[in-house]
Amino acid sequence: MNGTLFIYPDYEVVRDYDKCIACRVCERQCANEVHSYDPDLKKMFADNTKCVNCHRCVCLCPTHALKIVKSDNTYKINANWDNQTINEVYRQAGTGGVLLSSMGNPKPYPVYWDKMLVNASQVTNPSIDPLREPMETAVYLGKKNAGIERDENGRLKDTLPPQLKLSVPVMFSAMSYGSISYNAHESLARAAEELGIYYNTGEGGLHKDFYKYGKNTIVQVASGRFGVFKDYLETAAAIEIKMGQGAKPGIGGHLPGSKITDAVSTTRMIPKGVDAISPAPHHDIYSIEDLRQLVYSLKEATDYKKPVIVKIAAVHNCAAIASGIARSGADIIAVDGFRGGTGAAPTRIRDNVGIPIELALASIDTRLREEGIRDNVSIVAAGSIRSSTDLLKAIALGADACYIGTAALLSLGCHLCRSCHQGKCNWGIATQRPELVKRLNPEIGYRRLVRLVTAWKHELQEMMGGMGINSVEALRGNRLMLRGIGLTDRELSVLGIRHAGE
């Protein structure tokens, strides 16, 4: 045995030959070269071992002759050693390497969003029809703890630190140029502009072409400091210090050299073709007081005109950490739950480190209120906000707004094949190969993002109206609007909600 074992593919391409017209679109569209045409037999064939289950072929097949199914190939059934666990051992025995994965934690941990139910008005309090009445979804993010001051005429002076105005409490999560494509970034930027919200550069710098979207851009400063310089900070609407990421708390990032193209290298200000490594910690932040220094350094650098966000991964003691951040000068805390996506992470970390955003958010909001410092910061929840109901529940738990990453990518075409780290994204998202990048036309992409967020906004308005709430501000932290279903007392207590029927 030479070290590599054949592992039967997890998924199989099933072709309905009655429907296949051998147009070869599948062949042309698969960067993994799964499909091929045999001119002698005049037939299409598929090599399942190469398939990543991205559904590009399934979606583009004009006669819908293709589907992908889960293979029923199996080892002896073993509740302890399931197929995947065994295969992972084989892989590591073959490669000697760390297993890599992409996108969010796929393991069957509880999804608390799905265990919370939403209230509606009946009789004593009218529901409100968003088609007839204003239904406000705008929010301002930033510190609210300013004192009341009046000018000589007795008018209130605006003493508030800088705020971010969102037309709807949704923003696009940090995803770097490099981890995702130019066209994906353009789609996000244009959508953010049209929607009146923000997208986030991630730790990849900001391509010169996108400076024009600056007023809808949050720039990230992360441990590698890639692409950070004066113009970058000044162009942005806000600055985010990334301390951690939900998908991989405690570790840094690694963008392989193959993705460091000319443009990526220029934007990140690093050499072309060389791996871009973000350290696990910021090497100038080993403590909360160090973070405070960075917060104020960035504020100094930008004349106190831009809110500073501190993003942390949802870990066990995140409420205490958030309390520290709320006193650090930061304007906004972003908390990223363990189901959040990533372009690449060690599988073990993605699948086992961190806690669900629902619990982290609830405990942070509660903690900050108990300490009377909730007004010091806005809270942005991230880490698998999948729908308008997740959004609504997050706000009711106490979030000011949510970041969406995976949902945004899905709307751009991502099919969650979780192969981003391979760099051959057939949907033109997580790739830098020009022929693949062009598959994502930002003209289409940005409209789909706009439609997604608009649809969520409509649903949010509909549900708010049902609750008799006509401004999203009155939903924030309104936990009475939530009830748990099938949750233990402990879980209910952490979430700060009652059980359904109570």
Place this chain on the structure above:
Amino acid sequence: MLLEGQERIPSGCAVTGVIDRSGKGMTGEDMIRSIAVMHDRSNGLGGGFAGYGIYPDYSDFYAFHLFFDDGAAKTATEEFLGRHFEIAYASEIQTRKIPEITDEPLIWRYFVSPLSRKLESSHLDEREYTARCVNKINTYIKGAYVFSSGKNMGIFKAVGFPEDVGRFYKLEEYSGYSWTCHGRYPTNTPGWWGGAHPFGFLEYSVVHNGEISSYDANRRYIEMFGYKCNLQTDTEVIAYIFDYLLRRKKLTLTEAAHVVAPSFWSTIARKSKEDQEQETLLRKMFSSLLITGPFSIIVGYPGGLMALGDRLKLRSTVVAEKGDKAYIASEESAIRVIEPDLDKVWAPAGGEPVIFELYGGRK
């Protein structure tokens, strides 16, 4: 069954109020007549009144009205009061025994003034000191409940129809320059006297008709500032919000109204630049105090009354003027019954505060 405070109880209601802007005194009888017209808006599970200017002889003292479940509660409370206040006068509140009002608790009145030594060592201003003491009694002394705590004003409430409550408390014997009144239609309370309205906190009193949907957002926010929403009622949280905004943040009534029932963003966008800036600032600073859902309230305070309805006007409010007198009620009939010949009657827009004050201004 759970009492107020153990569970959140929504309720529908009727409100009415009157002020004589010249400062002339009125008995509570007109209020009784007015609220009686709206009998069907109550269900006999709570009614109450607030009168301003009724204790001119003790106007420098906080007038605490208390319910005691039993003598032990009274003893504990008086011990507490003795440690924190100089008690100028204490007496049982005189009531009229009528068959419609039953199961009354012990109802006492204390005119108090903070002990200067205690006040100094607390490093609080007098009102904050008093407010915290009220909160302590209500939170920690079992069976005791302070339901009125302002100077030269008093709240009178009970389980029953409001017109009966008015007769019970012999309101014909009090004279005030302004009055508010509330008739309650709760959906599931067994009827606890403390749960009746008006709800007062120091001099502020609130009567409220409606059921707000923003309750928990408002409650969780206001509780950051030392308030404790023991009753879990809308009126309580609204009273705290006004106390916070008016007393602690020193906003004007109109500004507070813009926080609680702000104009829609789309409306603000059409206003003058100056108004835009002010209203936007208030919405940004106090976004968690925005109240949604139906409400129509009358805020009573020394020297004035403010009527305010939710911004969609989901509850009716009618206001009227006749000479020095101004009226606010859920229904016009409740005004007409006490003053058929009005100078002016109108229905304020949703979110539009209507303020009537003594000619000398607020006190």
Place this chain on the structure above:
Amino acid sequence: MKRIYVKEKWCLGCHLCEYECAYANSGIADMVKALKGKNICPRIKVEDGDGVHFAVNCRHCTDPICVKSCIAGALSREGDGMVSLDRDKCVGCYTCVMVCPYGAIMPAEDGKAAQKCMLCTDNQMNGEPNCVKHCPNGAIVFEDRG
């Protein structure tokens, strides 16, 4: 007049437009039945280069040389500007094929007449060009650019 325009930048060279065109003009309701086992003869053609792809079909010229070259009077420019081919008049001489500078007119499948894009006005698509509708990347658009 609305015409079909192609955007080279976004063309992926997937050739779906050719199949959708062939289907649209097959007169058969089911795509599989229309195209299975056949060599398609679409009115739109994708050119593939090194990393470059684009589709070409009739540009509906303002001054169409094909119309002037038609020996049968089968090609005409309609009131709205569409260059139209009357298959009943066409005799298949292919002078139009010889003169079209875009290479956008081609012999029809049966070899008896020419064929060209009629903006799906002459088939079951009722004037909604099928290539445009099914282009997965917005590389073919139907727009009025004057």
Place this chain on the structure above:
Amino acid sequence: MKYVIIGNSTAATYAIEGIRSRDAKGKITVISDERHAAYGRPLISYYLYGRTDLAHIAYRSPEFYEKNGVEVLLGERAEKIDAENKKVLLASGKKVPYDRLLVATGSRPFVPPVEGLDSVKEFFNFMTLDDALALEKALSPEKDVLIVGAGLIGLKCMEGIADRVKSVTVIDLADRILPSILDEGGAAFVQRKLEERGIRFILGDSAAKFEENAAYTKSGKKIPFDLLVIAVGVRPNTELVKEAGGEVARGIVTDDGQRTSLKDVYAAGDNCESFDIASGTRRILALLPNAALQGECAGVNMAGGDAHFTNAVPMNAIGFFGSHIATAGVYEGECYEEAAHDHYKKLFFRDNVLKGYILIDCIERAGIYTSLVRNRTPLSDVDVGLLEKSPALMAFSEAARRDKLARRQ
């Protein structure tokens, strides 16, 4: 304004459209010695071949003349142009006054003076619809046909009747078929194809003498036939202009606005010369697209416009029995050649431009080549290697492609 057009085919039709593009009112009179509304003249072979019928042969819709306000004098022959008095004299004696006159009289078959030709009873020309209708009446599956002339007209006639007679023999003095458009290789390719269909060719020989049912060639062969078609060539109808004093060379001489040397007299179509940009010479280009472009140019100018026809190029699309030929330009210069069993292709490059081409059974997208010839596109601007393989817009620069596809050219 009175417009008069002598002739009623392609040039005349486009002249009407040209005039009407600028002048909606002026009176237009068309004089034609034929008795049909304008029809696609080359269609007469397709008519016999069964590709079209009398219902579809019309060049324009039935309401064309009425819609354009045209008075059509059918069966009237113009005898003389009185240029001084601006009148056209008709054979019927009528006089038609004009302000602007277009002479679009086309050409007529050339019938060589061969001994015994008048003894042939079933003898036809192949120029007009009436010729074709007369020929059709004489067709029969028992008949052997001799066609004199292996040019475009002769061979199209051959295709039209081949399946309706017993046999067809084609004789031509030239050593190859279609000598005006094909080189030797191309001619041989096509000849082979036609011979596979059973057509007989006698080349490099000519009919020296006729009897009623036989021809005797110069080389002494006897060719029996039942039916004879003479298609050795055409002569331009230039006499009207010439007699009126207008300048005539091989054809009527015009400027690039189709004006003859006679005041207010224009000419267009097969009767006049054009400047062939491929060869750089003035010559008659008796081609339908050429007639259309000249006619339209003449019409626009007659109505006071300022049109120029400057890029005439010889080009031909012709086909036989499903085999298709496209040719254009001149066959000079460096040659790219593909000669396979199933297709034949030659491209001629000189002076940094594509000068001409011959395509047989590989005509797809030939128009891209034609445009290179017509536009004299510098080869340095295109990918010649790619173009040699097949005509493609890919061969142009990205910017040129973008302009073309966006209709900016």
